[in-house]
Amino acid sequence: MAKLCVNIDHIATLRQARGENFPSVIQAAKIVEKTGCDGVTVHLREDRRHIQDKDVIDLKKILKTKLNLEMSINKNIVDFALKVIPVEATLVPEKRQELTTEGGLNVIRYKSKLKKIIKIFHQKGIIVSLFINPDLKQINSAKEVNADFIEIHTGHYANAKNKREIEKEFMKIKKAVYYAKKTGLRVNAGHGLNYDNVKRIAQIKEIEDLNIGFSIIARTLFTGLENAIKEMLKII
Numbered sequence: 001m002a003k004l005c006v007n008i009d010h011i012a013t014l015r016q017a018r019g020e021n022f023p024s025v026i027q028a029a030k031i032v033e034k035t036g037c038d039g040v041t042v043h044l045r046e047d048r049r050h051i052q053d054k055d056v057i058d059l060k061k062i063l064k065t066k067l068n069l070e071m072s073i074n075k076n077i078v079d080f081a082l083k084v085i086p087v088e089a090t091l092v093p094e095k096r097q098e099l100t101t102e103g104g105l106n107v108i109r110y111k112s113k114l115k116k117i118i119k120i121f122h123q124k125g126i127i128v129s130l131f132i133n134p135d136l137k138q139i140n141s142a143k144e145v146n147a148d149f150i151e152i153h154t155g156h157y158a159n160a161k162n163k164r165e166i167e168k169e170f171m172k173i174k175k176a177v178y179y180a181k182k183t184g185l186r187v188n189a190g191h192g193l194n195y196d197n198v199k200r201i202a203q204i205k206e207i208e209d210l211n212i213g214f215s216i217i218a219r220t221l222f223t224g225l226e227n228a229i230k231e232m233l234k235i236i
């Protein structure tokens with residue numbers, strides 16, 4: 001059965017919007033662990049729009065499960081990861097203007113750079129996953145650079161507009177998962193997964209972790225809003 005790693009970036013988005021010290025990502029991470037998830041995922045973006053360096057350092061200290069750090073291959077971020085040593089590093093492409101990670105990493109293009117980074121990460125005991133589109137050529141390169149995992153980008157499947165498109169994107173994912181397993185890579189998946197579209201992906205038994213963030217954090221507003229208002233009314 002696929003396990004769940006919850007991406008808690010948007011707890012930090014809310015905190016940064018007011019420059020407060022709450023809501024706390026540590027408190028969120030503790031809830032993620034208490035509910036039996038496989039780990040906590042955060043993306044330390046180059047522009048630090050949500051997760052901050054201190055969040056990653058604090059999470060590494062308190063987590064009993066897995067810290068999966070999503071990160072670009074920018075030198076400063078790589079150096080930071082080498083200091084913190086997350087259990088797993090998921091390498092992603094990053095553009096300043098994007099709202100979220102838009103596409104998969106071009107492993108073919110950055111082959112030699114990735115090979116070097118992965119070698120250093122392995123020396124520090126960091127498991128390395130490469131976030132890629134369901135593309136067989138990218139999978140071959142992921143194997144060549146000695147990645148442990150690939151994370152299949154499920155964004156195109158999640159954004160597909162009609163049944164035929166959904167089916168097409170789903171089949172690409174399935175084919176990529178089987179192909180990656182055959183080449184000896186382990187497989188995670190994520191991006192854009194929500195309460196409506198996750199089931200079919202979760203049924204692909206070769207997938208180990210699903211990294212899901214936005215839909216879960218967005219859902220908490222309406223599973224928690226009523227109680228939050230009631231608590232305030234009681235005090236007033």
Ligand code: PXP
Nearest residue numbers: 101131190191192211212213214
């Ligand atoms: N996996 C990767 C590599 C990501 O970059 C993200 C977004 O930060 C996710 C999973 C989670 O995506 P979502 O927030 O759409 O669930």
